[in-house]
Amino acid sequence: MLSYQHSYHAGNMADVHKHALLAWVLDYLTRKDKPLSYIETHAGRGLYDLTAEEALKTGEAAQGINRAEGWFAKDHPYLRMLSETRAVFGPDAYPGSPLIATLALRAGDSLQLAELHPQENAALRGNLAMYSAKVHDTDGFAMAQAICPPTPRRGLMLIDPSFEVKADYDAMPRFIQTIHRKWNVGTIILWYPILTSGAHRVMVADLENMELKDSFRHEVTFGPARDGHRMTGSGLFVVNAPYGMQDEAKRLTKMFAKA
Template sequence: MLSYQHAYHAGNLADLHKHALLATALSRLAAKDKPFTYLETHAGRGLYDLGSAQAARTGEAAAGIARALDEGWLPAGHPLLSALAAVRAAHGPDAYPGSPLIARHFLRPVDAAHLAELHPAEHAVLASVAGFAHLHYSDGFQMANALIPPTPRRGLLLIDPSYEIKADLARLPGIVARLARKWNVGVIALWYPVLPDARHAGMVAQLTADHPQALLSQVGFPPARPGHGMVGSGMLVINPPFGLADEAQRLAAVFARLR
C-alpha cells in the first residue's frame, strides 16, 4: 500500500482536467470578500519537476500540460495559467503545481488550508513547500471528518485518492454523503479515473443518485501509451461555484477533439 507516486504522472491529461476545474472553483471562492477554507484528503508532494527522470519516463506531461500550452487549450487569463505562471516564477520553468500549490495561489491571509498526506516521502516534500497550510500526516478521510464543518465555514474540499486501495470505489459514496450532510454549504469535489473496465461506473451512479444537483464533468482521452489503463478523468462537484459548469462544458469540447 501507499506505493503510488504522482511524479510519474504530474501534468498529464487527467491533471489538466482536474486542475483546470479546481483553479476555476478556487478563483470563484477568492473573488468574494469572505474567508474560506481549503481542505485536501490526499495532497501528494505539492510540487513536481517536469524535467525529472520520472516525468520523462512516462511522457505524460508532454502529452498533457506541455501540449495544452503549445496549442492554447487554456484561454488567456485562465486561473490555472495564472497559478502555473506563479509557481514557475518561483521554482523554474519545468515546475508544475500539484493541487496544494494551485490552492496556495488563490488563498489570502484570511483563508485557511488543511492538507493530509500519508505517504512518508510525499509528505516530507509537501512539508518543504506548504508552509502556508496546516499539514496532517494522517488518513485524509479521517482528517476531513474531524474538521468538517471547518472554520471558516465557507470553502472547498478536494478528495483525490490514488485508488490503489480497491475499497475506495465502494466506500466513497458513503464518505461523501456523510461529509455533505455535515457541511451543506461546502464545495466538495471528488476526482476519479476513467478506466476501460468502467470500474468507476457504480460509484458514479450512486454519487449522482445521492447528489442530483452536483456537477459531473467526465472527459475521455487516448491512453498515454499502449497498454496504459487510464482513458479519461472525472470530477463530481457538490455545490459547484457559479461558472464552474461553463468551464466543464468548455473542457468537454477541448477533450472531445482528442478522441
C-alpha cells in the first residue's frame, strides 16, 4: 500500500516503544568492535517535524514523545539520539528509525533501507543525504530477501509495515521464518500495532508456535490518542534478542504502566 505516511503519527506512543528499544539494541550491538548490518524494510522519511500540519492534526506526538521524554535518563540511547537529531535539525525534529540507526552506526557498518512510496523515498534520500546509507526504492520484503544474509553477517533487521491490510499480518510469520533461515545470526525485530480489533493475535500466535531462536514478544498498552482512535498499544516480536533486551523491555513496561 502506498497511501500510508508516517508524518501523521511520528512521535506517538508506538514510536516511543519501538524507538526506545531499537536505540537500546543498537547501542548494545555497537559496543563490540565488530562491524554490523542494519536493514529496514519500511523506512519512511526518517525525519519528522512535530510542528508540521500532519503531526498537529492527529495530536499523536503530543500524547507520545512530548509526554514520555521525561521517562528516560538523559544518557539513555533513545534520548541521546533525540538530542543529536534536534542539535542538527532543530528543536521540533523527531528521528524515525532510519535516522536513529544512522546516528548509532559507525564507519564500517552497513545501512540498507527500503521505501516504496515515491514521496517518502525522496524525502528519505534528502534527509539522510549527509550520511552514508543505501536507500532502495523497491519493495522492502523483496529487498530483504535479496540481500540476506548480508555482509557483515552480524546485525539487525527492523520490519515495520503499515498493517493497513490483513495481508500484512498474514505474510509476517512466513517472511520472518524465511529470513531467519537465510540469516540465522541476525536479530529480527517486527513492530505491530495493537488495535481494538485484535488483528495481531493470530499473527503473534503463529510466530510463537514457530519457536524461533531466542525470541520473545513485548507489548505495551496506552490510551487512544484521540476519540475513535483504534490503536491502544504497540508490540514487538524479536528473534535472536541480544542479551539484556528482555530486561530493558521490562523497564519500559513499568514506564508505560505509570503513564
